[in-house]
Amino acid sequence: MAGLVRNFFSLRAFTEISRRRTFLQVPALAVKPASYCCSEPKTYTQILVEKRGEKNNVGFIQLNRRKSLNALCEELMLELSHALDEYEKDKNVGAIVITGIGKAFAAGADIKEMEGLDFTKVYGGDFLSNWTHITKITKPIIAAVNGFALGGGCELAMMCDIIYAGEKASFGQPEIILGTIPGAGGTQRLPRVVGKSMAMEMCLTGDRVNAQQALQAGLVSKVLPDEQLVDEAVKTAEKIASYSKVATSMCKEAINTAYETSSERMVSTLKETFTRNDRREGMSAFVAKRKPEFTDS
């Protein structure tokens, strides 16, 4: 019986991985048909990309918008999706590391880009359509969180498979301060990892937790001295890359199957916040560097 269950599970996992591979081979459907095709060579302006490790088998991506603390603008997310697809296709790459430049991993979705949006634009259009692309990647991904991982930045880290934190890292879901809510896993992945009370506290207060607190809560698996963070992440990625890629993908898939559920409802709730005055006020106040005056509307 145990064997039967195992075989059924392996078949299911294999079928799912094959399905995903097929999906990724059709890039025009995968993300944004109009502006993105992963088979086209691309010059990146928002990220730095190079292969690392003794055998060049680690795909390395550094978010590279230093001045805006690697705020996740649409172009950056598009480039990230493209680079991930390139590594997914690269037969030599067995694992991927994502980190940020400067003092942030990513300070969240780009508030300046979102400020002028309204409900019609976020509901009907392809608002944030690239955000979950990372979850379609079958190769293991390590987030090396070097500084602020806030809002969408924290969610991006949680979409990776392993999180290492530098000593200066901090994690938070400050969307509530902007009059909106976490929309890419902060209300799902976060409570699953850190438990309801801590997730509620982080999401309802917008307060940040430091690297040690994140370690204690199980959000990250290691805290490393800042200068060793990336090298250690690459070393772990090299180890993973030395194993069977089919096995590591299946292992990732198996854990994620137990871990994930649909995020559709949560995304639509996030979009609903764009019908509200307080979402606009929160974002405008941030851009204008003033305190928001919420009207509960």
Ligand SMILES: CCCCCCC/C=C/C(=O)SCCNC(=O)CCNC(=O)[C@H](O)C(C)(C)COP(=O)(O)OP(=O)(O)OC[C@H]1O[C@@H](n2cnc3c(N)ncnc32)[C@H](O)[C@@H]1OP(=O)(O)O
């Ligand atoms: C289908 C999936 C749906 C996905 C939905 C995803 C929804 C995600 C929503 C979000 O992520 S909302 C954003 C959440 N993040 C924040 O609210 C953090 C905002 N930033 C800060 O609070 C502070 O910048 C800081 C991180 C605490 C650092 O403070 P510090 O004083 O050290 O630096 P600053 O002078 O504030 O920032 C420097 C520079 O960077 C700009 N910036 C920072 N964060 C963002 C951002 N998220 N978006 C755009 N720009 C950002 C900041 O404005 C400064 O630039 P200048 O104004 O000086 O040009």
